[in-house]
Amino acid sequence: MKSLKYLNKYFLKYKWHLIAGIVFTVVSNFFAVKMPVLVKDTINHYVETLGNLTFENAIWLAIKTGGIYLALTIAKGIFLFLVRQSIIMMSRQIEYDLKNEIFNQYLKLDFSFYKRNNTGDLMNRISEDVSLVRMYLGPGVMYTINLVVLFVLVIVQMIAINGTLTLFVLIPLPLMSFLIYKVSSSMSRLSSEVQKEQSTLSTLAQETFSGIRIIKAYQREEQIHDKFNSSADNYKNKSMRLIMVNSLFMPTISFLIGLSTVILIYLGGIMTINETITVGDIVAFVFFVNMLTWPFASVGWVTSIIQRAAASQTRINQFLEATPEIKNNNFDDFTFKGKIEFKNVSYTYPNTGIQAIENLSFVVEKGKTFAIIGRTGSGKSTILHLLTRNIQPDSGQILIDGIDISMINLDQFRAQIGIVPQEVFLFSDTISYNISFGLENRNVSIEELREVAKRAHVLHNIEDFPAQFDTLLGERGVNLSGGQKQRISIARALIRKPKLLLLDDCLSAVDTETEEIILRNLVDESIERTTLIVSHRISSLRNADKMILIDKGQKVEEGSHDELIALNGQYAEIYEKQLIDEAEESEESEEAAAE
Ligand code: ADP
Numbered sequence: 001m002k003s004l005k006y007l008n009k010y011f012l013k014y015k016w017h018l019i020a021g022i023v024f025t026v027v028s029n030f031f032a033v034k035m036p037v038l039v040k041d042t043i044n045h046y047v048e049t050l051g052n053l054t055f056e057n058a059i060w061l062a063i064k065t066g067g068i069y070l071a072l073t074i075a076k077g078i079f080l081f082l083v084r085q086s087i088i089m090m091s092r093q094i095e096y097d098l099k100n101e102i103f104n105q106y107l108k109l110d111f112s113f114y115k116r117n118n119t120g121d122l123m124n125r126i127s128e129d130v131s132l133v134r135m136y137l138g139p140g141v142m143y144t145i146n147l148v149v150l151f152v153l154v155i156v157q158m159i160a161i162n163g164t165l166t167l168f169v170l171i172p173l174p175l176m177s178f179l180i181y182k183v184s185s186s187m188s189r190l191s192s193e194v195q196k197e198q199s200t201l202s203t204l205a206q207e208t209f210s211g212i213r214i215i216k217a218y219q220r221e222e223q224i225h226d227k228f229n230s231s232a233d234n235y236k237n238k239s240m241r242l243i244m245v246n247s248l249f250m251p252t253i254s255f256l257i258g259l260s261t262v263i264l265i266y267l268g269g270i271m272t273i274n275e276t277i278t279v280g281d282i283v284a285f286v287f288f289v290n291m292l293t294w295p296f297a298s299v300g301w302v303t304s305i306i307q308r309a310a311a312s313q314t315r316i317n318q319f320l321e322a323t324p325e326i327k328n329n330n331f332d333d334f335t336f337k338g339k340i341e342f343k344n345v346s347y348t349y350p351n352t353g354i355q356a357i358e359n360l361s362f363v364v365e366k367g368k369t370f371a372i373i374g375r376t377g378s379g380k381s382t383i384l385h386l387l388t389r390n391i392q393p394d395s396g397q398i399l400i401d402g403i404d405i406s407m408i409n410l411d412q413f414r415a416q417i418g419i420v421p422q423e424v425f426l427f428s429d430t431i432s433y434n435i436s437f438g439l440e441n442r443n444v445s446i447e448e449l450r451e452v453a454k455r456a457h458v459l460h461n462i463e464d465f466p467a468q469f470d471t472l473l474g475e476r477g478v479n480l481s482g483g484q485k486q487r488i489s490i491a492r493a494l495i496r497k498p499k500l501l502l503l504d505d506c507l508s509a510v511d512t513e514t515e516e517i518i519l520r521n522l523v524d525e526s527i528e529r530t531t532l533i534v535s536h537r538i539s540s541l542r543n544a545d546k547m548i549l550i551d552k553g554q555k556v557e558e559g560s561h562d563e564l565i566a567l568n569g570q571y572a573e574i575y576e577k578q579l580i581d582e583a584e585e586s587e588e589s590e591e592a593a594a595e
């Protein structure tokens with residue numbers, strides 16, 4: 001329950017909603033409690049005056065009582081409406097604030113957090129868990145206040161009529177609370193199981209839709225159908241159990257109310273015979289017992305709501321309390337001049353224990369093009385993650401213009417980087433949205449878009465689409481080829497006019513000719529730019545000023561293309577092999593052309 005304390009700051013923020021809610025509850029219940037009293041007084045009056053009441057007087061009394069009863073009902077209803085307006089409204093406000101708070105926190109947390117938690121969990125915190133917490137903030141709070149207020153008002157009235165009878169008819173009510181608590185608990189346990197089955201089912205369905213081509217190609221329809229069927233079976237069975245427990249709910253309540261009423265009529269009857277109470281008193285008691293039923297029933301229900309909310313809030317707090325390991329430590333202006341240095345840097349991925357970088361040192365001079373070559377898995381991408389400070393070295397140092405990377409203004413440093421990641425990510429939006437994504441000011445002119453698209457050698461593709469730059473990408477838009485995606489991603493980096501350009505194997509899906517065109521276009525005379533190119537293909541980085549060859553996170557060779565060829569080591573070997581491959585490829589295509 002401690003976790004729910006976190007929400008107190010929100011109760012404080014919306015204290016006026018809460019206070020108004022309490023006041024309205026008191027007023028509404030005040031009117032409610034007056035209703036049985038009115039009925040009691042009227043009945044007693046009839047009984048006393050029985051025989052000497054004229055027909056006209058009797059009618060008049062009935063109309064008067066009916067009128068007052070109606071007025072009380074309306075007054076009660078109006079205030080009940082206001083109770084909901086203040087408390088349920090408050091819960092929606094807090095829900096909104098909490099969602100924003102969690103989402104903001106998500107944006108602050110770094111790479112390593114996202115490695116530890118899966119998307120499903122992240123989504124659940126912000127949707128499912130917040131909804132459960134809201135049940136506590138809204139209905140939970142509302143019913144609790146109502147129970148306390150109503151209980152006090154009703155008990156006061158009942159004791160005023162008859163103390164002993166009050167005691168007897170109240171006996172079954174705590175029992176009812178307990179039973180309902182038990183029923184609600186198993187209901188919530190079952191419903192969360194049902195929910196889990198539901199999400200398994202929808203994940204399966206979703207995966208099927210996105211993988212439909214491969215499923216059909218490999219003729220796995222039947223197998224997938226069986227899988228879906230057994231999952232749907234689980235869902236059905238759990239739902240049925242839930243319905244069974246659900247069906248117990250109302251009979252339990254009815255039985256216990258009935259029990260109270262039986263006790264009341266039996267004892268009340270004896271008391272009336274003994275003339276300790278009147279007929280009107282018994283009728284008022286029946287009303288009161290009925291009035292207390294729902295609030296007492298809600299005790300059990302509210303308890304289970306609070307338990308679930310506490311569990312959810314505990315999970316939410318875990319995320320809210322997580323601190324990003326990587327933060328900006330310096331808010332002074334920073335203008336990147338262009339020099340980068342790695343000094344004995346080592347890095348091991350904590351989740352897998354794989355040492356990706358080992359004691360790596362190199363220097364990239366201002367304005368130069370530096371290339372990193374190595375097999376897949378040799379650590380090239382990791383170097384770029386370190387350089388953008390998505391992760392931090394375990395040992396060694398990364399210097400930016402001679403200053404440790406953790407000491408510079410990270411936000412401003414990142415603002416001067418253009419990165420083309422190895423795995424292209426495009427949003428399901430227009431091409432122009434995707435290209436201008438990294439700009440502070442999205443209002444780019446079409447000329448600017450055309451210019452970068454041209455440099456990235458994708459303009460001619462875009463022009464083929466009828467909607468041009470307004471073409472929608474993604475699920476409901478056009479599907480681009482791998483190479484087209486890579487080139488859009490390059491355009492996105494270029495439009496920022498970055499001082500540091502990082503290209504992570506981003507030409508792997510384009511042919512060597514296109515690659516050369518793009519590489520030539522990358523040169524931008526208007527800015528002095530440092531460029532890091534990562535590739536496993538020598539043709540992409542032959543013209544770099546300097547390059548390193550890495551293997552298993554370690555530097556193996558270093559120098560310019562010519563120097564490395566002269567060295568006649570691993571680089572030269574790879575080069576020769578790739579030359580032969582290329583020659584074969586072009587021979588093949590020539591043959592194909594000749595045929
Ligand atoms: P490259 O870009 O040269 O293909 P990477 O830098 O991506 O290589 O990977 C280097 C090594 O680190 C590989 O063995 C890879 O399996 C591992 N690795 C990469 N990313 C992660 C990660 N997020 N978590 C754990 N291990 C990783």
Ligand code: MG
Nearest residue numbers: 380381422505
């Ligand atoms: Mg890589």
